[in-house]
Amino acid sequence: MVFERPRGVRDFTPENMRRHLAVSDSLEKTFASFGYDMVRTPTFEFLSLFEAKSGEDIKEHLYVFEDKGGRSICLRPEATASVARMYGSELRTHPKPLRLYYIEPMFRYEQPQKGRYREFWQAGVELIGVKNPYSDAEVILLAYESLRNLGLTGKLRISHIGVLRGLLSEAGFDETRQNKVVHALDKGDLKSVEEMIVDKVFSEVIKLTGGIEVCEKLESIIPDNLKSLVNEFTKTIQVLEKTGVEYVVDFSMARGLDYYTGIIFDIKAEGLGAQNQICGGGRYDNLIGLFEGPETPAIGFAFGIDRLVEALTEKGYDFEMKCCDVFVLSVGDSTREGAFSTAADLRRKCPGLEVRFDISGSKIGKALQQASDLKARYAVIFGEKEFSQGNVVVKDLDSEEQETISLDDLTKYLSDRAPD
Numbered sequence: 001m002v003f004e005r006p007r008g009v010r011d012f013t014p015e016n017m018r019r020h021l022a023v024s025d026s027l028e029k030t031f032a033s034f035g036y037d038m039v040r041t042p043t044f045e046f047l048s049l050f051e052a053k054s055g056e057d058i059k060e061h062l063y064v065f066e067d068k069g070g071r072s073i074c075l076r077p078e079a080t081a082s083v084a085r086m087y088g089s090e091l092r093t094h095p096k097p098l099r100l101y102y103i104e105p106m107f108r109y110e111q112p113q114k115g116r117y118r119e120f121w122q123a124g125v126e127l128i129g130v131k132n133p134y135s136d137a138e139v140i141l142l143a144y145e146s147l148r149n150l151g152l153t154g155k156l157r158i159s160h161i162g163v164l165r166g167l168l169s170e171a172g173f174d175e176t177r178q179n180k181v182v183h184a185l186d187k188g189d190l191k192s193v194e195e196m197i198v199d200k201v202f203s204e205v206i207k208l209t210g211g212i213e214v215c216e217k218l219e220s221i222i223p224d225n226l227k228s229l230v231n232e233f234t235k236t237i238q239v240l241e242k243t244g245v246e247y248v249v250d251f252s253m254a255r256g257l258d259y260y261t262g263i264i265f266d267i268k269a270e271g272l273g274a275q276n277q278i279c280g281g282g283r284y285d286n287l288i289g290l291f292e293g294p295e296t297p298a299i300g301f302a303f304g305i306d307r308l309v310e311a312l313t314e315k316g317y318d319f320e321m322k323c324c325d326v327f328v329l330s331v332g333d334s335t336r337e338g339a340f341s342t343a344a345d346l347r348r349k350c351p352g353l354e355v356r357f358d359i360s361g362s363k364i365g366k367a368l369q370q371a372s373d374l375k376a377r378y379a380v381i382f383g384e385k386e387f388s389q390g391n392v393v394v395k396d397l398d399s400e401e402q403e404t405i406s407l408d409d410l411t412k413y414l415s416d417r418a419p420d
Contacts, residue, residue, distance in 0.1 A: 346410070
């Protein structure tokens with residue numbers, strides 16, 4: 001019987017894992033450099049968690065099932081709602097602000113295509129418990145720096161969903177009708193937006209695009225009761241300008257998740273076709289209050305790790321990594337036990353050194369070829385004559401030079417040459 005993978009999922013081979021880990025490790029280092037701590041959320045949650053405010057687009061693509069207790073359960077489609085629930089139940093008494101990040105697989109029953117899977121990985125951050133222009137600027141800067149540290153660039157677009165919804169409310173749109181407009185904007189369907197909207201101010205606002213000068217134009221055309229939102233937005237842009245972040249203010253941009261309340265942003269990369277959005281986020285000040293406890297301000301974003309890998313691959317990034325530092329092999333059965341125990345000793349005494357033992361007992365030529373294929377730096381060869389004299393041969397596989405080393409000196413010899 002042949003067993004196949006379900007559609008929309010992938011096997012992560014060692015080569016694929018190297019690419020995945022190169023990206024996630026870089027993101028993790030950048031997140032940590034800003035003082036963010038890692039959390040992990042459940043793979044499945046009660047369905048009601050994501051029905052509350054996730055948006056119709058996500059609700060339509062949930063993996064939902066009934067457990068043996070008759071409860072409606074769904075696989076996690078995104079992590080922000082789960083982190084918000086975690087905050088309400090586990091972290092509410094912690095000192096604020098809380099800086100949290102996660103790197104986890106998500107699940108959505110979508111049509112698989114290039115850059116879109118039913119199981120996919122996201123890396124994201126949530127800054128909880130503070131609301132001011134500096135918190136907004138920090139999160140946007142973190143997304144920008146995370147991408148830069150990967151060696152990638154993208155188009156950063158910034159908007160404000162509170163302003164857009166405020167204008168729709170002024171025009172008499174209830175939440176349901178607002179959501180339809182926002183979802184159309186999120187999909188870039190401006191034709192549908194024009195058909196739904198007759199408000200002149202809203203139509204003018206969604207055409208605004210540019211730099212900080214857009215803020216002044218925006219303030220001149222919106223109602224007075226929304227100007228405080230524009231003032232907050234303008235201050236955030238001013239703070240970002242001081243950091244050298246390259247951005248575009250674009251009020252035709254919206255986010256499909258219904259829980260966003262304030263500043264929103266996304267980043268798109270070149271060369272990925274239709275699935276070119278690699279990051280999206282924004283402020284969600286009302287979400288935590290839906291679950292447990294008082295309303296708590298928060299802002300966050302998520303990267304699609306799979307799309308980042310694809311963007312780096314398109315750019316020609318070299319994901320090759322040294323798989324092995326030291327390859328230990330024996331010539332003849334009489335030296336195998338000594339070679340095996342020496343490999344074990346090297347791992348204990350040289351933390352961080354990757355040591356592989358030629359467990360198959362290949363002939364020396366084949367074993368050295370295997371070491372070369374693994375991109376090992378050194379081969380430690382246990383020849384019968386050398387071993388009987390308490391020595392081994394160490395071959396530098398980069399330079400092809402080799403020398404005979406006393407077994408007593410081997411640990412120091414290799415640790416002195418170990419990669420940082």
